[in-house]
Amino acid sequence: MQEVIDSIQAKQITKCHHCGDICSSLKIVSSGYHFCCEGCKMVYEILYENSLCEYYDLEKNPGIKQKFKVRDGKFAVLDDETILQKFILFKDDTSCKIEFYLPQMHCSSCVWLLENLYKLDKNIIQSQVNFLKKHITIQFQHKQTTIRKIAELLARIGYEPHLSLSSVKTKPKIKTSKSTLIKIGISGFCFGNIMLLSFPEYFSIQMTNESLIYQLFSYLNLVLALPVFFYSASDIFISAFKGLREKFLNIDTPIALAIIITFCQSIYEIITQRGTGYLDSMSGIVFFMLLGRYFQNKTYDALSFDRDFTSYFPLGVTVIDEHGQENQLAVSKLKIGDRLKIFNDEIIPADAILFKGKAKIDYSFVTGESAPVDRSIGEIIYAGGKQIGQSLELEVIKEVSQSYLTQLWNNDSFQSKKDETKTSFVHDLSKHFTIVLFSVALLSAAYWYKNDSSKILDAVTSILIVACPCALLLSATFTNGSMLNYLAKKGLYIKSANVLEKISDINTIVFDKTGTITQQHESRLEYEGVALNQFQQEALGLLLRQSSHPLSRLIALDLPLACQNNIQNFKEKKGYGLSALINGLFLKAGSTSFLDIEKINQIENEGSRVYISINNEYYGFYKIKAKYRNGLKTIIRELKKKHTVLLLSGDNDSETDKLSHFFGKSAKMLFNQTPQDKLDFIQQLQLEGRNVMMVGDGLNDSGALTQSHVGIAVSDNTNNFSPACDGILDGKSFFLLDKLISYSKRQKQIIVGSFIISILYNIIGLYYAVQGTLKPVIAAILMPLSSLSIILFTVGLSYFFSIKIKKHDTNQFSI
């Protein structure tokens, strides 16, 4: 009894020194530390031998548990020259620079270890990490070592490079952000200096005998304003011009107009020495505009919203040639008739016929079926599924680009671009604002024409300068920028600002089932049959722990540790079952055919059941049931208050009862939906006039995600593939979905609020402008003041509303 208690306590307390998981056995030890598995221990020993143990000092348990041992030949595909080109950044006679994507990077220890890579391999000169993008660039001597060896080294320490069919192209994005930064720098520099040089004008310091200095300052201002006008503001002009060409009045047009008018008026004033112009306001406008735009366009470098299936597929696959030799071949080079060898947890890259092996294919990402599908020899296995269990031999019948999956993906309806012509409400507001502005200008022009025609020019130009609609754009950009930022902090990464507005218009929400509302890698166990007593459970646990099959391990976690460890005659028939004589009991665990019993209650796919027999007497079976995400019930209840909520699933309807518990009995739920069915259904809803948001996760949802107004992909590991969508929701933040949606709806309120503030400033400015008495100093004060107050208002309110979304759910429960 005491030993049982001790072993249970030990199980609870001891955590692996490397990865932090609970150690189920206390036997794996090195240097006095416990590890949960040989894999973790091996990484530790590598680091220890190379005196890299500082890795463990920087963060607690920084290691990542390697679920499956990396196969020896996995990186053989990197011996191929054409494939190598994708990774090479630079190459000369001695050294070569490559870039890998390492999705496992998650803490400062990772950064430290990866930048100390040269200690593990002398041929590595230098390595540098970009943590946000999860990239590593390694410079090495290519004559002494190969890219493949480096990839294998990285895999050995737990940072296996992610190789996929698509190449990551990040170069164009960097160029544009570089030039934007330079433009901001120049306009900021000029803005500050122009204001400095305008100080005497502000304070009306009269220096009658030194009017030369005044002139000099004015000309200096002019020179400083030139780069602002011609270089920094060029984006605004180009965008306004493009809009006009399309006969479309976008928000940049009135701003471009204001800048041009201010510039010309100032030039005229300076050259004719009538005054000093408003160059400080002009450069200030450009500076704040650019700043707002930069803030709004900050992207998430490690995420991608435009991935297609090529990022999901592997780079290479093992091919067996005529002589029985196994080689690695690039997936893109597969031909019909090639013999493939597919290992456990590997994705099948092309449609093929099964020749050898027992296939248990997990299509959950592709079709949404939650249980793996059994396939026998001679049957066609479609590309995109993942094999679970033993290795298979397949013969390719269609090339990768011709497979069913890629045909589906390239289908026009899947590629349909979102309807981008619907403009933001900000554009409408700015249109109205411009019309009002021009009418005010006309009215005052008419007034001054009657009374004192010399003041017309002053009045009209100063009206147009002061009442700049830039305040509206500024409110929009800063609101969007800060809201996107706060949403990202809470776990919802939105692609771009206009998505926020679309979320406010949503009235229907459609959920996918597998992977979206269920948690893929966590399951619930249910046992049906004759109950097992403590002794039997311990023995069963012992049996299952001998196997590396994920189902066995999962069940074994639930069973108590045994005191006696008497195992005899252990036999494992991969894919079928296990048997052994344990502590006097003859146990068998596996499929019905292994246990020689008739199939009982065969309603659903048998794939997720493990049958148990003791001493050849059938006892019962363990059923793996999907676990629903925390908070599902609450968010559906809240969402139903203002939206219609539906379910579309690619899986069968075996869980209808459980689901109607969440969605309500009257909710519409459709099952066995193919990807095309899902897309058609969304289209149907849209034809009925509804604004639809789709929440999905896999390739099978990709058509629906593109078709709907807003597509959100749920992901438990944001470094993994997610289909093309408008936003990525971290699985851990799923329970916040209703609060995140209502936060997004605040966008309009904040923008309108800040716009009202800017109108107040405009009224004050206009008061002076219509009288023709607008002094440059007033304009120079009003413009930065209004800009700053708008920025503070929008960012402050966005923050205020965001703290209402609590990150940690205090109501922890699960059904």
Place this chain on the structure above:
Amino acid sequence: MGVIIILVIASLIVALGFLVAFIWSVKKGQFEDDYTPSVRMLFDNELVKESKPESKK
């Protein structure tokens, strides 16, 4: 009073120097990654690469 012209020009030149430094750093790529340097800064530097003798063998 004419000295103010010299002062203004001097200050402009200094400010211009900073602007040039900014543009140079952007072009060099220092703004591409603004997060990792903050992590890297906290690591201990070894004085010389091979100074630590391997005494574990």
